[in-house]
Structures are given as structure tokens and as C-alpha cells.
Amino acid sequence: MKEITISTKIKVYESAKELPVEYQNLLESARAARNLAYAPYSNFRVGAAALLDNGAVVQGANLENAAYSMCICAERTALGNAAMQHPGAAVRAIAVTVQSDKKAIAQPASPCGACRQVISETEDRQKKNMIVILQGSEGEVYWLDSGKALLPIGFHGGFL
Known part of the structure; x- marks a missing residue:
């Protein structure tokens, strides 16, 4: 038998104010997107903002559906908009960034498995890592140098 150890390095900032200004602005854009979320069932709002290599910033928010598997x-x-x-x-x-209408969320929330897979495949497609910045509704900020850190043994096109 062989054993494999996988570790993930996460930089933890006490607040968004510690980030470089460009990434403070990106997180602020994610907060603005979060305010556009449609979350009538869970009251859990998620906003995302993607910074592109051409300087553009593209937003996304969660959109719930009564048939939960249809949520986006x-x-x-x-990433789709980008x-x-x-x-x-x-x-x-x-x-x-995330926010609950029920309670404050001080800990960064990690993307779900489907989003981790899409982030990973986006890196594969563009042949470049993307920085992943996570924050709750306030408090600490997590910084990962690559989306692959969220899904270290992900599925990829090479399997097909």
C-alpha cells in the first residue's frame, strides 16, 4: 500500500483591508453582487466577482429555485458570464462572499463541489491558475493561490 498526503495552503487575512487594493475592490464587487442574489428559500446570499486578465470584472449571484436542484x-x-x-x-x-439573513457569518464559506469542479476546469481551459478569495459577511479573508487547492484530485478532461 502507498499513502498520499495532500495539503492546502491558505493565507488568512484578518480583514479585507489587508488585501492589495485591487483585490479589496474585487471583494467589494462580490458584495455588491451578493445584494442581487435571489434567495427566498434559504435566505443565504452568495456573491462572486471574477477579475479577468483584460481588467474587466464580471459578477454573479446565487439564484434559487423552489426545485432546489435547479439553483444556480x-x-x-x-465564471459563465465571464x-x-x-x-x-x-x-x-x-x-x-456570503451573507445569511438569519445570522452573521464571520468564517469564509467554501464553494460547493460543483463550483470547485468548474473553477478547476476553468484553470485547465485557460492554462492559468486563478486566485480564490473567500469571505463570510465580515471578518477573516481566505486567499488561495489556485482553485486546484479546493479540489486537489478533481475530475478533468484527460479521463475522457
Whole structure:
């Protein structure tokens, strides 16, 4: 038997104010997108903003549906919007922030499995890593140098 150890490095900032200004602005754009979320069932709002290599910022928000499996996540909305609105532009970074109407969320929320897969495949497609920035409704900010850190043994096109 062989054993494999996988580790993830996350930089933890006490607040968004510690980030470089460009990424503070990206996180602020994600907060603005979060305010556009449609979350009448969970009251859990997610906003995402993608910074592209051409300087554009593209937003996405979660859109719930009474048939829960039909819900659309903010991360996938932002990445899909980026691909459609700016074909060929690489995503340099994605910022994601969450808010609950029921309670304050001080801990950064990690993307769901489907979003992790889409982030990973976006990196594969563009042949460049993207920075992932995560924050709750306030408090600490997590910084990952690559989306692959969220899904270290992900599925990829090479399997097909």
C-alpha cells in the first residue's frame, strides 16, 4: 500500500483591508453582487466577482429555485458570464462572499463541489491558475493561490 498526503495552503487575512487594493475592490464587487442574489428559500446570499486578465470584472449571484436542484451558484454564474462576455480572457481571480439573513457569518464559506469542479476546469481551459478569495459577511479573508487547492484530485478532461 502507498499513502498520499495532500495539503492546502491558505493565507488568512484578518480583514479585507489587508488585501492589495485591487483585490479589496474585487471583494467589494462580490458584495455588491451578493445584494442581487435571489434567495427566498434559504435566505443565504452568495456573491462572486471574477477579475479577468483584460481588467474587466464580471459578477454573479446565487439564484434559487423552489426545485432546489435547479439553483444556480454565484461562482458558476460569474465564471459563465465571464466566458460569454469576454471570450478568450483568462480569470485572474475570483472573490466570493456570503451573507445569511438569519445570522452573521464571520468564517469564509467554501464553494460547493460543483463550483470547485468548474473553477478547476476553468484553470485547465485557460492554462492559468486563478486566485480564490473567500469571505463570510465580515471578518477573516481566505486567499488561495489556485482553485486546484479546493479540489486537489478533481475530475478533468484527460479521463475522457
